[in-house]
Amino acid sequence: NAGVTQTPKFQVLKTGQSMTLQCAQDMNHEYMSWYRQDPGMGLRLIHYSVGAGITDQGEVPNGYNVSRSTTEDFPLRLLSAAPSQTSVYFCASSYSTSGHNEQFFGPGTRLTVL
């Protein structure tokens, strides 16, 4: 298994540009989520999905869209990038076993918005 994969690893955007961060997992996990990590802020939840066709907002959803058309993929879209979205973005996936859900993280995408 490749686990959780994210592309690209690095990206530089200009203010107002749009882009999609890709996330895929090959573990048949039902739950997937996106976090952003900023210095001194820890990891904050942007959006999450509990299964194909189901998404919901996390703690910091503004400026981001998601969709979940398949179990494997959970892309994160920035419609009009802003400098405040400069961050490291992590995708995670999780399975449920005996009611416990342990999340596995991808390697991250480092985004700079100029």
Add this chain to the structure above:
Amino acid sequence: GQQLNQSPQSMFIQEGEDVSMNCTSSSIFNTWLWYKQDPGEGPVLLIALYKAGELTSNGRLTAQFGITRKDSFLNISASIPSDVGIYFCAGQNSGGSNYKLTFGKGTLLTVNP
């Protein structure tokens, strides 16, 4: 929303020393998780705790789920240079379709050889 306070923010220790860090919450969780993040990488799960009072070890790492369900502790014994990184606690009220994690802000560990 739920808040996690993780301390200390950073630690500078000598190789061979023991390390302790903790997380406290304003509300209860039924699961506590501890992650480590190496520079340029994503967080990796170290230990998962599912029961109040539970004490779990993973090699030189030991973590405890506080009896009040509002705190957790991580200890690292006999530290080595590869222990360097950021350690995060995370609380979860798992079960059913609830998968959301609340993270602490992390403890940056530096180990001097």
